[in-house]
Amino acid sequence: MTGSAFLIDGLQYANWSEKVFRQMREGRLDAVHVTICYHEMFRETVANLENWNRWFERYPDLIRPAGTAEDIRAAKAEGRTAIVFGLQNCSPIEDDIGLVEILHTLGVRFMQLSYNNQSLLATGCYEREDPGITRMGRQVIREMNRVGMTIDMSHSAERSTLEAIEISERPIAITHANPSFWHPALRNKSDTVLKALAESGGMLGFSLYPHHLRDKSDCTLAGFCEMIARTADMIGVEHLGIGSDLCVDQPDSVVEWMRNGRWSKDLDYGEGSAAAAGFPPQPSWFQSARDFPNLADGLAAVGFSASDVDRIMGGNWLSFYEHAFAPMRTEHTETSEQARRSHVS
Template identity: 30%
Template structure:
């Protein structure tokens, strides 16, 4: 038999755990329509392979964006360190601006927290511009101001390998930030650009969090204490991120599991672990995937194989990638994936208040603190 003290302790633990359904909850369409829903790292690529002009969204893409119920998606201007990345980022800004101009009733740019509210109120999808590497800066930090003036609002310090500011997650040395990297941390704080530590090495993450003037984010990652993968983040750094007011976005990627494709159960396991480590105010979602569903056909299989081979050749492929490994969760391979996830979490006992924070409320708070 349980002692009274043991019973109380066990009951408290059950009530505190976000995945234990001590009472039945639901998450309705009205709840979802009310929530601020943000994908902290995603894409709005056109699903139609024969879309003639990239800057003119196809009817299918417009339908998917409406169906998603998303308030905002952080889209990437540039990633990696090959080629003229600054020029690529500027061209990408022009392309996205034209896409917004072609569908002003559905798309808008996000520059401030007020823009997020406006996107929500007008039922439009806001696009937040990010870069997933700082190689485009070279050693000229004045480019941060230039890019910010053009709409950039989130800057990821490194990709998988080393650059001038620090080590990425695949570097064996894990040497942390360079002197330039420390200067960049200060510059991002001064210019009020969100610092993203996704893909960074452990030492880079720890040092950048310590030196951050504003709450940083790790927009798309998993929990390394659950699965020891270099793209995931240890509990120690997750706690430090939360202590600085930041948010970790859990991704819909295969790196949640040792091998093969991740399932929705794997995703939820990482989400709930992160909430237990960081607290419910410091976890969100960053799918690292497209809003539209991926059609799994011969064309997709050919693309997946070629993309994997290209990443291997560039030296940026991470463990767990492969020619047959999907970069998304099959269970949520549809535009309304966030709502389906919310319902799955409600069935596990999550109250609507906690779900709202996960879906985008937490990232919206950080964006408001940094951007103003």
């Protein structure tokens, strides 16, 4: 990577601590999109934001909140890691579309329309049937477009994902998943989805969660980077980034929570199994945020140019953030949106 390049991770859910924040600095991460909800309702999500406020107060040398691309540039200049909030589920908006703007004001910049299961908005990737975007889903997509919250379909089903791409007036993201041509996990994405995503200006973040990798924990760095090269050939390098899905220091009870929340009485093992229910071990070359430089080296080794490596490692995410997080300007709301933005300045 070149010295001035941005390093951005499109998704993490660590057991946050000073140790983890120091790993981000050691890995030179300029920004991380962090998950603040899997199954939480609104009030519980606010409690998670309160925890982040305490971490920002306690570790001002390491991290800072970020709601714009400009904040990420400032973080880089200050030698801190910018934290961008996102929801892996729409549970925090409950049945209330007004909570989209409230959560945007609180800094949330990504929301998945569904997490594995059917939601009020869309279908998850583990359901048998996918009836597509719901009535409320159409309204919420429009509201997310309006306020500047990016639609994330990482855990959603095929038809719902294609419809979200079509309905949304702004590009969407698949923050953490891989192509199913490389590893046909239910969570990975078809060529059809990847092409539609790219055609609409969207972004794919490549996941390093072993269940999303060919050969899982034994996946090689070269194999991972060759897969990125094939994807670049298919949809263009400008749509690619990293969304590591790192869950550093999380106990196995957390992956059980991710899979089961409060929705099931039978234990669901998701991509795991009764015999291997916990977090799978990370590949040797990607254990924590300190290993980000390995990815850049791996990309160069499979033939990406220095500028393409920079784009994949963060430049593309930064360009995407640039356009995704500002309120949409429409004739009707322009003045009011300008007011809202300066409201909380």
